Amino acid sequence: MAEGSRMLQARALLQQCLHARLQIRPADGDAAAQWVEVQRGLVIYVCFFKGADKELLPKMVNTLLNVKLSETENGKQVSILDLPGNILIIPQATLGGRLKGRNMQYHSNSGKEEGFELYSQFVTLCEKEVAANSKCAKAGVVVKHGTYGNRQVLKLDTNGPYTHLIEF
Amino acid sequence: MAEGSRMLQARALLQQCLHARLQIRPADGDAAAQWVEVQRGLVIYVCFFKGADKELLPKMVNTLLNVKLSETENGKQVSILDLPGNILIIPQATLGGRLKGRNMQYHSNSGKEEGFELYSQFVTLCEKEVAANSKCAKAGVVVKHGTYGNRQVLKLDTNGPYTHLIEF
Numbered sequence: 001m002a003e004g005s006r007m008l009q010a011r012a013l014l015q016q017c018l019h020a021r022l023q024i025r026p027a028d029g030d031a032a033a034q035w036v037e038v039q040r041g042l043v044i045y046v047c048f049f050k051g052a053d054k055e056l057l058p059k060m061v062n063t064l065l066n067v068k069l070s071e072t073e074n075g076k077q078v079s080i081l082d083l084p085g086n087i088l089i090i091p092q093a094t095l096g097g098r099l100k101g102r103n104m105q106y107h108s109n110s111g112k113e114e115g116f117e118l119y120s121q122f123v124t125l126c127e128k129e130v131a132a133n134s135k136c137a138k139a140g141v142v143v144k145h146g147t148y149g150n151r152q153v154l155k156l157d158t159n160g161p162y163t164h165l166i167e168f
Numbered sequence: 169m170a171e172g173s174r175m176l177q178a179r180a181l182l183q184q185c186l187h188a189r190l191q192i193r194p195a196d197g198d199a200a201a202q203w204v205e206v207q208r209g210l211v212i213y214v215c216f217f218k219g220a221d222k223e224l225l226p227k228m229v230n231t232l233l234n235v236k237l238s239e240t241e242n243g244k245q246v247s248i249l250d251l252p253g254n255i256l257i258i259p260q261a262t263l264g265g266r267l268k269g270r271n272m273q274y275h276s277n278s279g280k281e282e283g284f285e286l287y288s289q290f291v292t293l294c295e296k297e298v299a300a301n302s303k304c305a306k307a308g309v310v311v312k313h314g315t316y317g318n319r320q321v322l323k324l325d326t327n328g329p330y331t332h333l334i335e336f
Contacts, residue, residue, distance in 0.1 A: 164265050
């Protein structure tokens with residue numbers, strides 16, 4: 001396990017949502033907190049490890065947006081692009097944690113700048129993929145995302161999260 | 169990776185919640201759906217793999233209830249038992265999925281009966297652990313859980329899910 005895990009470049013956790021709301025800026029003095037929200041679609045929690053190569057990103061985005069995990073009204077499993085449904089991307093560095101005694105350690109996580117760069121490009125690629133998809137464009141699908149480095153205050157409403165882990 | 173992963177016995181995904189509500193029985197004719205809910209605490213999604221041994225369960229429960237992932241009002245990380253906070257256990261077989269092409273496969277998951285047995289004992293052990301903890305008893309901490317095999321219709325409200333994966 002140890003050897004295999006060390007080679008991981010990224011970890012993505014997928015949940016289906018009916019509605020999700022994510023804080024992108026906390027309240028500050030008189031300024032209220034800012035949120036993004038999506039209606040029905042896919043929540044992608046994402047974490048990058050040390051040594052993750054940005055050349056991985058196109059394949060990663062392609063995989064996540066095309067894996068058949070979204071349920072149509074007829075109960076058929078299709079991709080989020082084919083549903084079509086919205087996408088909420090949440091940076092979640094904690095997903096890279098490893099248990100050490102009673103604590104989690106994050107030594108395998110990518111550094112902050114590197115992680116930010118990977119996350120930003122990941123978001124951009126998702127946006128491009130959705131924009132280029134005629135079904136999504138026609139349906140008015142949106143891609144929203146959290147602020148890297150922030151606390152990801154999340155409210156999630158599901159008809160079954162149908163949680164899946166995909167590692168790269 | 170393949171070899172290492174094959175030895176996995178269980179996968180647990182942890183999220184912190186302010187409030188969570190989980191359906192334990194869907195609506196049926198005139199009967200309304202039934203739900204359980206917890207206030208602030210820990211959501212444990214759990215999945216067992218083929219070959220999981222029930223002797224693993226005490227260690228697994230001990231690890232999950234004692235890992236320091238819950239934040240006190242002072243920002244200190246403590247265990248869910250020390251917080252103390254509530255626990256919501258969600259059976260989530262999808263966590264055992266592996267990507268094959270554009271589909272997820274669940275060949276490594278424990279069989280239904282075996283998985284049900286492991287899940288039931290896992291829940292019982294969590295309940296016992298919490299009942300035996302004086303802090304939890306005093307605070308009126310509750311342990312709630314989903315119905316094995318059902319669709320896990322979930323509503324989750326967080327101050328940051330702080331998502332962690334722990335494998336056994």
